[in-house]
Amino acid sequence: MLLDSVLRSYQSPTRMVHAIGAIKALGEEVKALGVRRPLLVTDQGIVKAGLLDEALTPLRAAGLDPVSFAQVRANPAIALVDEGARLYQRERCDGLIGLGGGSSIDTAKGIGVVAVHGGSIVQYEWGKSPIHSRIPPLIAVPTTAGTGSEVTLWAVITDPERKIKFNVGGTPNIAAHVALVDPALSVNLPAAVTAGTGMDALTHAIECFTMAYHQPFTDAVALLGMEYCASWLRIAFSQAHNLEARYHMSLGAMLAGLAYGTDSAGAAHAMSQSAGGVHDAPHGALTGRLLAPVMEYNYAGEPERFARIARAIGEDVHGLSTWKAAERAVEAVYRLTEDVEIPSLEELGFSEGEIPMLAEKAEADSQTIGNPRDVDAGNYRKIYARAFEAGRRRGQAAHPDGRLASTPEASRVAQ
Numbered sequence: 001m002l003l004d005s006v007l008r009s010y011q012s013p014t015r016m017v018h019a020i021g022a023i024k025a026l027g028e029e030v031k032a033l034g035v036r037r038p039l040l041v042t043d044q045g046i047v048k049a050g051l052l053d054e055a056l057t058p059l060r061a062a063g064l065d066p067v068s069f070a071q072v073r074a075n076p077a078i079a080l081v082d083e084g085a086r087l088y089q090r091e092r093c094d095g096l097i098g099l100g101g102g103s104s105i106d107t108a109k110g111i112g113v114v115a116v117h118g119g120s121i122v123q124y125e126w127g128k129s130p131i132h133s134r135i136p137p138l139i140a141v142p143t144t145a146g147t148g149s150e151v152t153l154w155a156v157i158t159d160p161e162r163k164i165k166f167n168v169g170g171t172p173n174i175a176a177h178v179a180l181v182d183p184a185l186s187v188n189l190p191a192a193v194t195a196g197t198g199m200d201a202l203t204h205a206i207e208c209f210t211m212a213y214h215q216p217f218t219d220a221v222a223l224l225g226m227e228y229c230a231s232w233l234r235i236a237f238s239q240a241h242n243l244e245a246r247y248h249m250s251l252g253a254m255l256a257g258l259a260y261g262t263d264s265a266g267a268a269h270a271m272s273q274s275a276g277g278v279h280d281a282p283h284g285a286l287t288g289r290l291l292a293p294v295m296e297y298n299y300a301g302e303p304e305r306f307a308r309i310a311r312a313i314g315e316d317v318h319g320l321s322t323w324k325a326a327e328r329a330v331e332a333v334y335r336l337t338e339d340v341e342i343p344s345l346e347e348l349g350f351s352e353g354e355i356p357m358l359a360e361k362a363e364a365d366s367q368t369i370g371n372p373r374d375v376d377a378g379n380y381r382k383i384y385a386r387a388f389e390a391g392r393r394r395g396q397a398a399h400p401d402g403r404l405a406s407t408p409e410a411s412r413v414a415q
Helices: 022-032 044-048 051-061 078-090 102-117 191-210 216-238 243-260 267-275 283-298 303-312 322-339 352-364 366-370 377-393 408-413
Strands: 015-018 038-043 067-072 095-100 138-142 154-159 164-169 178-181
Touching (some): 022 051, 022 138, 038 044, 038 051, 038 078, 038 102, 044 067, 051 095, 067 102, 078 154, 095 102, 102 154, 102 164, 178 243, 191 216, 191 243, 191 283, 216 243, 216 303, 216 322, 267 352, 267 366, 267 377, 283 377, 303 322
Parallel strands (some): 038 067
């Protein structure tokens, strides 16, 4: 590694609390922040699963007067965030709870930004109006093991008119004050949601370990995060009520979220985030389908780091060259993608005729900048072609002897 004089920093203002059954401490954690009337931001799936009631019980037992906003949808849009901010102000709330997956937590962050700064959340797209003040006290309670939004400095919001997703944040002012992680809240997740969110967490860890802005702290948490995800995702997918698997996946997602810091990710997130504005596909599944093809393209840029990934995710690379070990990391992720039944891009609503448009959108995404290998629209077209091809083969993306699939797309994507 070449040493340089680029000033790097890492800051996390979020207090992390975790345990099986941690939800019981929610009321006391909220009170400790001086909040008396929190707006609890969640979705109807959480309501139907009984988790909203599970959160309201300790809040009311602590003498608090919570207000519920259970209108969150996947890939939350500008209007939803602005509606939540109006309710926050109308009900004279003094704090926030984000209960659910990344969409609920991101919505809560966005509501906090608008409640303090005014206007609409679209004004605070990264690079536009600055977020100059801290959002109201926020406790993030994840019910999936995926985005790591409970500890990141970002929220991702959808703009339906432009058909894009945009980032809000990159500053400690948007971070949750407390991340309350209770792995028991994820035991009833459907297998498909477990798979998609778990692959999203793994992608955070891998991309943040290989991105141009990596540094020692983010390297450390990324490596342990990917180790947890690679070791436990298949079990969590296969055994919904396996608490040990849920525990390690929850902490793996949190560690992978910490790997973000204030920085970027890479091509897989540039692709999935921009494509998610075109079709309303689940972010985790979309990211998971793209991860291995992106790794197949990227490993030539950082072979030593990809070889280290192979060891972290359990591959036996003893006696292998750096290049062969790096390839093992790619092959392992292709296998994992199929083992947890991540849908193909066609099943997620995309067509190969959209590749040129999707590639242009990916190139314009800011996360392209941090990718470990130079990538432009032409390269993105190759990666998308490989992702479509791998999805069609479902379970045959690697040969039985472990070599990368020998297809025209496979050979071109690494060039």
